[in-house]
Amino acid sequence: xxxxxxxxxxxxxxxxxxxxxxxxxxxxxxxxxxxxxxxxxxxxxxxxxxxxxxxxxxxxxxxxxxxxxxxxxxxxxxxxxxxxxxxxxxxxxxxxxxxxxxxxxxxxxxxxxxxxxxxxxxxxxxxxxxxxxxxxxxxxxxxxxxxxxxxxxxxxxxxxxxxxxxxxxxxxxxxxxxxxxxxxxxxx
Numbered sequence: 001x002x003x004x005x006x007x008x009x010x011x012x013x014x015x016x017x018x019x020x021x022x023x024x025x026x027x028x029x030x031x032x033x034x035x036x037x038x039x040x041x042x043x044x045x046x047x048x049x050x051x052x053x054x055x056x057x058x059x060x061x062x063x064x065x066x067x068x069x070x071x072x073x074x075x076x077x078x079x080x081x082x083x084x085x086x087x088x089x090x091x092x093x094x095x096x097x098x099x100x101x102x103x104x105x106x107x108x109x110x111x112x113x114x115x116x117x118x119x120x121x122x123x124x125x126x127x128x129x130x131x132x133x134x135x136x137x138x139x140x141x142x143x144x145x146x147x148x149x150x151x152x153x154x155x156x157x158x159x160x161x162x163x164x165x166x167x168x169x170x171x172x173x174x175x176x177x178x179x180x181x182x183x184x185x186x187x188x
Contacts, residue, residue: 132161140166144173147182156185 029039135143135158147155147170159167159182167186171179 131158135170136162136166140169141173143170148174148178152181152185156182160186 032039032042135147138146147158150158159170162170171182174182
């Protein structure tokens with residue numbers, strides 16, 4: 001009977017005092033953790049002051065090799081990240097430089113095309129001018145004979161570049177049908 005009485009008191013102690021106390025401490029630790037308090041570190045500090053528990057908390061804790069390795073890896077990653085950022089910035093600068101060069105080269109190409117077009121137009125004018133001078137210096141009969149042999153569009157262009165007096169003289173030396181075609185082309 002004495003044994004059942006002792007086990008009854010132990011059960012009563014566990015159910016009424018120990019279990020609710022463990023539950024309350026656990027809930028209190030969770031609440032403190034949510035508030036940003038590091039419960040484990042605070043418990044270790046408090047445990048160092050209690051004589052029986054102080055032997056469990058060794059102050060000369062060595063950092064585990066895996067933690068050291070993780071810190072080293074993190075430093076390497078940060079270093080690599082910084083190197084890659086610097087490399088990216090250099091590449092971006094190179095790209096901007098190449099884009100500027102490309103833009104200036106495109107501008108230069110446009111200017112060269114304009115110069116080429118102007119030179120071609122000038123050359124064409126000189127060519128037309130010298131051709132006009134050639135026909136202007138020819139006799140009307142000879143000019144008419146040569147113009148009849150050319151295609152109508154070319155002949156009309158040459159006639160158009162001449163003065164009206166010279167045009168009239170050349171047209172008068174042509175066959176009437178050829179003169180009519182040239183006059184028709186000149187009027188267009």
